[in-house]
Amino acid sequence: MIKTVSGCVDCGRPCMGHACPHYEIEVYACDDCESTQRDLYDIEGNLYCSECVLSHLPKVCN
Numbered sequence: 757m758i759k760t761v762s763g764c765v766d767c768g769r770p771c772m773g774h775a776c777p778h779y780e781i782e783v784y785a786c787d788d789c790e791s792t793q794r795d796l797y798d799i800e801g802n803l804y805c806s807e808c809v810l811s812h813l814p815k816v817c818n
């Protein structure tokens with residue numbers, strides 16, 4: 757998923773909120789746990805982090 761987060765980093769406090777150029781930035785996040793901190797993998801258009809990706813990979817054998 758694409759998640760909108762606040763990317764403000766002490767840009768003149770208090771932050772100007774929506775007028776702040778860093779207030780809303782778009783980042784990719786895991787479709788399962790919504791983590792934006794880990795590497796993401798694309799499986800058929802869905803994004804999963806390294807923690808969640810294994811449970812979504814097609815299993816071939818045990």
Ligand SMILES: [Zn+2]
Nearest residue numbers: 764767771776
């Ligand atoms: Zn700001």
Ligand SMILES: [Zn+2]
Nearest residue numbers: 786789805808
């Ligand atoms: Zn995840």
